[in-house]
Amino acid sequence: MSHPVDFNDRMLSLGLARVSEAAALASAQLIGRGDEKAADQAAVDAMRTQLNMLDIDGVVVIGEGERDEAPMLFIGEKVGNGEGPAVDIALDPLEGTTLTAKDMPNALAVIAMGPRGSMLHAPDVYMDKLAVGPGYPEGVVSLDMTPHERVEALAAARGCAPADITVCILERPRHEALIADVRKTGAAIRLITDGDVAGVIHCAEAEKTGIDMYMGAGGAPEGVLAAAALKCMGGQIYGRLLFRNDDERGRAARAGITDLDKVYARDDMVTQDVIFAATGVTDGSILSGIKREPNYLEAETVLMRSKTGSVRRMRYRNPKR
Numbered sequence: 001m002s003h004p005v006d007f008n009d010r011m012l013s014l015g016l017a018r019v020s021e022a023a024a025l026a027s028a029q030l031i032g033r034g035d036e037k038a039a040d041q042a043a044v045d046a047m048r049t050q051l052n053m054l055d056i057d058g059v060v061v062i063g064e065g066e067r068d069e070a071p072m073l074f075i076g077e078k079v080g081n082g083e084g085p086a087v088d089i090a091l092d093p094l095e096g097t098t099l100t101a102k103d104m105p106n107a108l109a110v111i112a113m114g115p116r117g118s119m120l121h122a123p124d125v126y127m128d129k130l131a132v133g134p135g136y137p138e139g140v141v142s143l144d145m146t147p148h149e150r151v152e153a154l155a156a157a158r159g160c161a162p163a164d165i166t167v168c169i170l171e172r173p174r175h176e177a178l179i180a181d182v183r184k185t186g187a188a189i190r191l192i193t194d195g196d197v198a199g200v201i202h203c204a205e206a207e208k209t210g211i212d213m214y215m216g217a218g219g220a221p222e223g224v225l226a227a228a229a230l231k232c233m234g235g236q237i238y239g240r241l242l243f244r245n246d247d248e249r250g251r252a253a254r255a256g257i258t259d260l261d262k263v264y265a266r267d268d269m270v271t272q273d274v275i276f277a278a279t280g281v282t283d284g285s286i287l288s289g290i291k292r293e294p295n296y297l298e299a300e301t302v303l304m305r306s307k308t309g310s311v312r313r314m315r316y317r318n319p320k321r
Contacts, residue, residue: 007085007115009275009305015054016113016277017303021316023047023093023109024279024299028290031282032103039100043093043109044072048079051089056080058113061121062090062221075121086116090225096195099282106198106284112228114274120224120264123251126242127220129196132213133203134234143238143263147181147215154213155187162187168199168214175216182215198286200226201278204233209285217242227269228276232304233311239264273307287313296320 026046030039044064051058058080063073073079079089089111094100096107112119130143132154140157141150155162163186169175171191182189190211192199196218202211223239230237240263243249252260262268279301280287291298296319303312 007087007113009113009273009307012054012056012084012113013275013277013303013305015050016111016275017279017301017314019047019050019054020109020111020277020279021299021301021318022050023111024281024290024301025297025318027094027100027107027109027281028292028297031100031107031290034101036097036101040094040097041072047091047093047109047111048073051079052081054080055084056113057082057084057086058089059087059116060091061088061119062092062224064093075124087113088116088119089113090119090221090228092197092222092225094281095197095222095225096281098194103282104193105282106192106195106286107281107289108195108198108278108284108287109281110197110225110276110278112225112270112274112276114228114270115272118270118272118274119228120269121255121257122220122224122269123241123248123255123257125220125248125251126217126244127223127239128217128242129200129223129226129237129239130213130215131200131203131226131230131237132235133206136236138236140236141213143240147178148185150213150215151182151185151187158212165212166190166210168192168202168211169216170194170196170199170218172216178216197222197226197229197278198284200237201229201233201286204230204235205286223264224269227266228274228306229278229304230266231270231274231306232276232309234309235266237266237269239269270306273305275306276304278302
């Protein structure tokens with residue numbers, strides 16, 4: 001019988017918070033400046049520097065892309081000083097590069113860590129996603145349901161009318177039919193321009209955010225990051241990889257994926273206990289953004305451990321230099 005791997009998550013959790021904080025603080029200098037690439041690069045550089053200070057033997061399994069496309073924090077890159085536990089790292093140094101460049105809400109620096117082999121090596125393709133928060137029976141909604149069936153099933157489980165359900169969806173042309181089907185039920189829709197990790201996390205705090213369900217196609221790597229967050233907070237997420245061409249199927253093959261039609265539940269995407277940290281870059285419904293005061297910058301971070309279910313919210317004040 002196998003036993004869960006103890007990767008010293010309690011001791012590493014504060015270090016992980018420092019990693020997301022550093023990325024957020026670095027990218028904050030470019031909020032509203034209209035330069036997505038510069039904001040992303042600043043976050044990447046800061047996150048990589050902080051990761052390499054940690055006592056871990058880390059490998060990036062969810063990163064900025066494949067090596068030829070991403071010179072920093074690429075999938076497969078080794079991070080840490082090599083002197084600690086073997087861990088998988090899933091990260092998005094700046095989830096919402098456009099949000100940051102345009103000074104729009106809900107840009108985050110996000111990172112998750114688990115024992116080696118604990119996270120799905122999701123290729124950089126689309127994933128059809130469906131998520132709800134905690135407190136519902138397992139499988140209350142599924143990817144095999146139509147959008148309106150999902151709304152009706154969740155409303156029945158909640159004991160409310162479909163009109164009392166709010167669904168979060170990325171505003172994209174590919175979602176026009178999805179949006180139309182949801183609207184037929186009378187449910188409300190909150191459209192977001194970017195940041196679907198934040199969109200999924202909204203479901204875990206429905207009383208605070210007003211979001212009951214997330215659905216739609218977005219990046220598969222972001223699906224794994226969202227699953228790590230729900231592993232800590234509770235809730236369900238389901239994902240199915242979507243392929244547009246043979247090149248994308250090849251990416252899946254290189255990631256070791258053989259069943260291209262598999263539906264991944266939360267615990268398929270993240271199989272062991274993880275820690276998760278996110279720091280606000282711009283103000284949002286989950287976290288406050290970076291605040292500039294005369295002599296310091298202030299950041300808000302959420303730090304979570306799935307082993308204990310603990311969720312810490314921390315404010316960090318950093319003197320300006």
